[in-house]
Amino acid sequence: MIISVHSFRGGTGKSNTTANLSTVLAMSGKRVGVVDTDIHSPGIHVLFGLQEGDVVHSLNDYLWGKCNIEDAAIDVSPRLGRKISGQIFLIPSSMKASDIARVLREGYDVGLLNDGYQRLIEELKLDVLMIDTHPGLNEETLLSIAISDALVLIMRPDSQDYQGTAVTVEVAKKLDVPHMLLVVNKAPPIWNPNDVKARVERTFNCPVAAVLPHSDEMMTLASEGIFVIRYPNHPMTALYQQIAGMLNV
Template sequence: MYLTRIISVQSFKGGTGKSTITANLAVTLAHLSKRVGVVDLDLEGPGLHVIFGISDGDVRGTINDVLQRSIPVSQAVIDLTSRIRLKDGYLVFVPAGHTLEEILKILDTGFNLFTFKNVLEELGKIYRLDYLLIDSHPGIEKDTLLAMALCDYLVLISRVDQQDLFGSGVMTEVAGQLNKPVVVILNMVPSSVNEKESKKISDRLTELFGLRVLTALPFNSDVLENLSMGVFVLERPKDPLTRRFTEIAMKMLEAIETGPSEEFSTTGRAAGSLA
């Protein structure tokens, strides 16, 4: 059977950069010759289709249809390989339904763990994926818990905002119960927070929650000004931030493929106060 590693990208608070990082990491992993799949599981607020530049005409089905068992997963898959002009890698994307009707319907019906598990397994098998990235809705709710339960690795995205950092502790507590390896990416670190302070925050996360921080990405106005219209690493291949994404992807590959790894932690301690 094909070994597909499932990585769930989550955060406690919204707007931390999950979708942006998922899209950029997926493209970077594909550029590193990996076969990559991405599922938009933010069923309440889907957005990855915008970042990937998917138009309505490209969509033959959504993850909502698949989870409601009205179509096979292959019908919802969009092959992005040629769009990103890959030499060796491969990238497929499963969008979420973004009309009001679709969103309300899936909120009403929900979906079950076993259907979701089968869908992920099928995706991995049919497309021989090395990595399957799942973008999520923020916070603790049924879908994020299911994604956490089914993933092999959890990547938590957090700003250095105290609300986010505290929330990362809560997410880690759940991941710890599920025995999932977790790593944190700090994102949108303001320029006023220097490297020493950023390291102090990382150390505090380790001390309090047993969390490891993979990297700290700066706030970058070019990302914001891109208005989520496109994948940054594709649009600015020579930008220092693109290099940072390559470093993150390589660090993750090394941690996952050559483990046991120090990068991910499974200690999930009870969330406490950051103060």
């Protein structure tokens, strides 16, 4: 199963959501692959405790023909700080400034991504492949959305996100994505989540998997670890589990 996690704008908490959903699925015994296709501004590796020196090969190397994509996969399960029954393999994008500059300057063959996704599923015997996309709509994100079995769209409850999400939902429907869920993130705690859920579902005619409130604990964690591991009994963790359950993996 391929699941894309996407947002029209940056700063919505997309990578945090991807990392936490991946961890919830792996804790249930799944073999999960996570691909960071936000090549221009990679970041999900930080959540899994990876430094530049830990990465021998990256997604960039695969796209430039330097290695097979499975060679870039890193088993990050031991870095979670808690033993889990499944596994998480992260395929990071390069953190090197020179590699990011090369991508911006030369681009890459987007078609290789589809081949790479299928090869990862086969070579690593994955139950789930999670794609952490680049914000907005471009050739790479359209490909990822088009080949996904499920799409999780992250949005914040503000006017700019409403407009951008509307465009993305329309595109996803035209691409016939089989299963689409919305997640409202960083909602002010004084707002009634049921009211927010009803308004968003009415606006986009799409189910809302969860309304995630602004969390001081999430802010304090500051991307240094996976929230559902650090705070297993927190209400936010229950919401991440709720989202994962709605993905029907």
